[in-house]
Structures are given as C-alpha cells and as structure tokens.
Amino acid sequence: MKVLKVVVSLLLLLTPLYANSLEWNLTANTTDLNLFSSQYVGQLIYQGEGDNPIEVTNIGPLPYGEASERFYYTHQNESNRWQRVLLEVTLRGHRHSSGKVEILNIDNRLLQYSGDSFTIPIGAGPDLIPNPGFVEGYNSDGVLGRGSNYHYRYPYQFITIELAVTPTSDNNLTGSSTQGIYESNLHFSGDNLALILSLEGRSRAEMVAEGHTFSIEMVAHETLPFDQLIERDSFTNTLRVGVIEYSSFETGATVNFASDATSSGADFQLTSIRNSIPYSLVFESNLPPKRAEKVLENSSGFPTTTLQLKKTTSTHSEVITEHLLSGEVGIYVDKALKNSRLPADFYSTQIYCIITSW
Template sequence: MKTDGLTLYKKLVYSVLLFVVVLAAPLSADSLYYEQASGKLIGFNVGETDSPDYPGWYAGNSTEVWQKSGFIGRIVYTGPATTFSFTNSGPTATGTSNNSFYFTRLLDTSSWKEFFLVVRSKGERHSGARIDFSQVNSVVVQPGGTITMPHGGGLEQVLIGQEGYNANGEKGTYDGSNGYIYKYPYKFVWMDVTLIRTANSSSLVPNSLYQSNITVTAQSGTSLPLLLSGEYEGPAYYSSSLSYDPVTGKLIGFDVGVTDNPSNPTAYDGKKKEEWQRSGFIGRIVYTGPPTTLTFTNTGPIATGTQENRFYFTHLSNQGSWKEFFLVVRSKGITHSGTRIDYSEVNSIVEHPFDTITMPFGAGFEEVESGKEGYNIFGTKGTYDGLNGYKYKYPYKYVWMDVTLIRTANSSSLISGSFYESEIAVTAESGTSLTLLLSGEHGAPVGDPPSIYSFGVMKTIADPFPMSDLTGRTTPTQGLKVGAVTYSSYETAANIHFAANAAGTSDVFLFRNEDNNNIWFRYYLAFQATKPNRPLEQVTLAERFPTATQTVYSPIDYPYRTYTWNYLEGDLKIYLPDQVNPASGIYTSTVYCFVTPIH
C-alpha cells in the first residue's frame, strides 16, 4: 500500500448506552479480576529495554516499580490464602534461548522480545486502609513461576465463637458484637504487576503488532487471562532539527517604511560587528544534527516588478506593493558545558533566495561508543574509553544563527495602514526545514495581523507499506502510526482538524486502487495528541484538536529565558474495524489537514 499524504476528517458521533448485568458469585468462592489503575494491557513498546533489565536487581528490592512504562495493573483476589502460578497461554516464540515470557509477532513467531514480571503483593483492610504487606518485590521470570499470597481476602463472615478479624485486620474470637466478624484480614488482596523488557530480542519488524497471553491461576483453579499486546515502531535514531528561538527578536510588527543604515549588503558581509541589537532582529535559528549547509528560499507571496532578486515584504492583496530586505547571519554554538562560542567571528549575508549558510560543526546529545572519537563537555576531541568524558558525537549541544533583516531603500507603492508578509524557508541537507512567517506593517493597520505559525505533517511509514502491517489493528489503540503532526506559534492559537477531501466535508477515508479507482476499501483515522498528552480520539468531521499553551525554555538561555508558546504535537493512526481482503495492487489515500487560527 501507499500513502500520499495525511488529512483531517469529521464524523457523526453516536451515543450508545451499554447495559451490563453482572451476576455476583457467592461470597465464599474465590475470585480474580483485573484492575487497570495506571497500567495497561496494550500499547507496550517492544523495542524498549528497561533499565535495569535483569531479575536480580528487582527480587527482594523495596523500591516499587509500578511507575515504569511496563506497568500492567493490579490482579485483585478474594478467597483464602493461595499460591498463584503464571503460565504462557500463547503464542509461543520460536528460537529462544531462555524459558521466559515473550512478546511474539502475530505473523512470525521467530520475531520476539523477552520480558519478565515484577510483582508486589498488597491488601485493603475492611476499614479501607491499604497495606503493602510484602514490602519488597517478587519476580516471575519463567512460565510456571509462582507467587505466594499469604493472606486471604473477602467479605465472608464467621459464626459466633469462631476466630475472625476486625476491620483493622486484628485477630480475635467473634462474640456477635465485638467486631471480629470477618473470615479474612483483608477485604481484598492484589498484586501490582509490571513487565520488564530485557535486551534479548529476535528479528523485530517495524510497524508490527506483538502479543503475549499470560494466565494467572490460583490453587482453586480460578484463573485470569492477561492478553497483552505491544508494537515495534523501529529502531531509535537521531534526526536533525531546526527550531526558532525568539530571544529579543520578533516575527511580526516590522516597520516596512524604515530603511536601515547602512542598507547595502557589502557593509555587513565579513564584518565583526554584531547586528542583533537592530530593530530588524528576527531571533535565533537553532540546529541539531551533523554539519550541514542551510538553504534560504522564498516560500511566501511573490513580489512583482522588483529589480533585484532579494527578499520582500509583500502587501497581502497587492503584490506590486513591497519592501525589499536581505538577511545578516552570525553562526554560533554552545558547548555541553554551557560555554557560548562565536565560532564564525564575522557576519555572513543571505541576499538572494537559494543563498546558503554552512554550519561546519554538528550539534546534539547523541553519544559515541567506547573506542570511538568524541567530544567532552568543553568541545575538546578525544577517544572515548567509557569513563573519560569524550562521549558526545558533536562538540556542541546546539548551534544557531542570529538572523537580522536589513531593509533597503528599494520599495514600491507602499500603502499606509496595511499589513505586509514574507515567508522564508530554511532547509538543512537532511530535508529538515523551518519556515519563518514574517509580518510587517506600514502606518497603523486596523484589524488583526496575519496569523503567524508553523505547521507540519510528516509521513512516518514506508511508501508503500504492506497490507500485513494493518493485520489485527481493529481499534484506535491498535492503530498503525502513519504520520506526525506539529504546530507551533509564538503568537497564534489554533484548531486542527482532518478530513478525507480538500473541502473538509468528508470523513470517509478510502484506500483506492491505483489502476482501478472503483476498487477501494475503507479505513478509519485516529489522532493521539502527545504534546500535550491527551486521550486517543477517532477523527470525525465535528472533532477539533485545539492547540495548548505552555511555557517553553530557550535552548540557549536555559533556564533563564522562557516564552509562552502555542503548540500541538501528535500522531495520526489508521485502523480497520472490519476484516478486508482487497484485490492485489497498489492503493493510495490522502488525508487533508486544516488549521483554523483563533484570534
């Protein structure tokens, strides 16, 4: 299959009332049930290895681990003291070297990830007090492993003259009124269960679902299945990034009636005097990644009737009305120790679209292996031996450009009381890009200025991808991640929505056969906001995903400079509620993404 893009969609929402009747078992029978708490049964990252990843660290350790990402939840029990056994009820991984538990790929049992379980036993008194009676962790490493539950739990009562427990779990003989009425010291007992993924794995396949079914059984034969599922998204990698840091600069409010002095590029090129104090200071463009060359292009309105091939603030409705400018750039870096280095020492000029600036040094937090050349926190180069500090791949944690626009004397038919606009894209060799949406004004315009924001949608799956990647993905939580959405703005909040057509009026998403448009099958779209963290939601025509506001730190001036930022990041996922068996071929689909600014 192949995806051409990503879209937004709306859909009718139906309210459904589900009535469930539960027939309670007699109080004297034991019971096992699952309580999620802050855990989960699905969505485990099988590409992750927990730290530490060996059982000996956890066994007998008093440190609780339910805060880890592998927390499954609680297994709650009522009944007499018992011993629980943990067994693997499928699927069975093949080619393993240990008798352990495994997430196994649904379509290939030789693809797996090993894990074990950390268990903590607790109980709730009849008074409501919760007791961590085990006080330390136990470990279940292999199928057939057991956990002893030394205390019973339940509401069953004793007869007068029999030994029982009061609400605080104290033992005594019940006389009909003294409170020693309960057969067990606890109302219920439970196990906090957390899976710990080891470094052992085999042939993990990106974008694939993995499964592990574990059955927990009491001595009475009462059992509870835990149907666990995970996903492997692929190996971690460090990609290059570009971001905007305002500092004392701005993206809006430039006076297009001003001509800077001097206004000739040669007056700045190769000069040592810094220019960030000028009124045309835009801010910093911050980069992480390997050494690169950055290209500046005009992606905004095209001014007409210009004499020079430079950059222009252009009137929103009259492209013949414009003001010319060029950019002065100064490249710098900050070491891992926090020292700022003006390594370029002089200014460079970006006068024309497609002019470039070379960043000769890489930046980021990526580390090298022992025996490889790296850098210490001061940017000094050396061979890393695992201890000597030469662990960083790049000499800087960030490199950046101070960017200042210089307005020349060239202009055409400036209109008083108007807004002007210029869009400049800065692109690294890796393809990573950042768009600077600049707004200027002449005179005192009435009304809201143009919305200034950055919005991007990135495809995150191979093109085309096999139909098998959608196997078993029948719910939003099991959806296949196909795209990542990012929105950021220093000035503008917005609503994001998705649709299946360019008009934004359909939420019926279809994969269509490239050779025969009449052959298609339907899929569904879901959006998971990750920043801020919000619940996974099915995309519908009515659904809007609002941006949030947060305080962000300047990467260079951390922690002393902060900004209020409008932002939204999230993942687009697709799933198939119904099994489909389409004809062979290549299928394509487009998802449309819409941004509605909120003024």
C-alpha cells in the same frame, strides 16, 4: 483541529461484593509495546485463603527456535520476531469498610522464567465468622480481636495483583522488523484457581507509521460495594478508576473530561432508576508530571508534552518528536454520603473523555 470523544462507563453495586477466587479487574487491550522500559499491563482480584502460591507459565506463542521456559512477546505473523520480558508483581491488600489499601510485598516479585510463582501471603474475602465474640475475627481495619466488631474471617476484603512487564536486552527486533502486533499468553494457576491472560502490544515502529494512539483502561472493579465507595471522600483520597495514554508523532492534543457528550460540564453523577449520587473527578498527570487536579466545568483540559526520539535505520538517522500524555483518573464522593440511607440498587455512570488535537 480534530475532536475525538470517548465514553468510559463505570458500574457500582451498592450491595456486598462476592467475587470468584481470581478474576480480571480490567481487560488487557492492544497497547503500545514499550521496548525500553517497564509498563503496567493489568490487574487481578484475589479472594481466598492465604499462603497460596500462584504459578505463572508461558503458553505461547513461542518464538521460533527459542527456549520455552521464558516469557516473550512474539510477532503475530512472524514467530522469528520476538521480545523477551520479565513479569513484575505487586500485591495490594484492600481492607473492608475502612477503604485502606496496603502494599503486601515491599520488594516486588520479579518472575524471570515460565513456571515461576508468587505467593498470596494472607487471606482475603467478605466471609463472616459464625460467632463473633466467642472466636477471634478481624474488624474493618484488619485488627484481630473478639467482639461484635470483629466479625470478618480475613483481614482484607480482596487483594489486587498488579502486573507489569519489563523488556530485556534479549530480542530479535532489528530495523523495520519491529513493526506489527506482538502477543503473549500467560496461564495463572493455584489452589482451586486457573486463569489465562492474553496480552497484545504494538511496537514503537508500528506507532510511527500509524501516527498516533490513544488508550483508556478501566482499573476500578466492575462492581464496587457501597461501603468502599463512601470511604473515598476527599481530593487526596480518591478511587482510582482509569488510566489514559496518548501518543502521537504528528500532533499535540488536549484531553478533557465531561459529564455529557455535548458540553464541558462537570456534573458527574452515579445514577439508578430511583436515585443519584454526585461525585467529583480528579486527573493526575504522570507525563508530564503534574499535581492532581479536580475537573471543573469549562476546564481548560490537560495538554500533551513533547519528547525527542532518535530514529535510526540502516541508511540514516533522524530526530522525531513524540507528543505524550499519560495519567490516572480518580473519583471521590461527599463525606455526608456516609450518613445517607440510599436504597440498595445498581448505580452507574459515564465519563466522557474529549481529545482535541492541534
């Protein structure tokens, strides 16, 4: 039995958040390059004016001899090995202190060619209007009106841009040539904003050779205002903070979470020099699909499931077993926190992820 401990740090800022026009909400680390289905790769945070088109272009590396107006993952060392992908964009508006999240594009925007764009339909940001009551503004629920409660310039605090890549049948990945690391660099540009996203992915064949992979992605914003945290106050209304994925062609595993590295305790706290805030941790498994479960002290953990895959080469084929677990981590605080008077400060926490293989 092998045990691996991973630490995830989360920093919360209990003061208003003023972000740039466009920034990354998480770092896109090297991940499994799934050649068969769509996969989530990252998230952007937008604040600014509405009706703002954002153009996405492919800035390389380009596959050898292929058209430059498409999106690709290209092999790091062999440019003649590549996979064409499509980009799927989902926009979510986050209200001010109410904490509500709404999908802004019911039909996700699919970007097929370099230079395609999507549009931010409405403004977002913490800006206040100068004379509430005399001019129209938005309240915390995004309702337009006049009065002391209608003091926001925009209906949303910020907008998240969630990105997924979908592989197409257009590729040059045959036999063992799929092994290795693939890259894709994307440039986002709009009115007074520009950003480059660098993506990397490992092919499935490389994963078979390496045995197993485990990844954690932090999806909560690096800093979070207190008035948004206190709205996440129940098991069914959590703040999504992380996504985990485990894959192994050798061993199954059980994943658990703890508040310290030496035990299976569940005393989760956001702490500053002067104070602390207790919170609860929830894990919802997507694969295998299970209901969300609160992490308790001495929890038995979350085991992997198995998937049978057929591996085919030029000379033979075989069925191999993959052990899989993926899911989302969320947190919530006590409802009584809304009535507390905590001092403004930086509060941070660490969540220990413990993987036990078997």
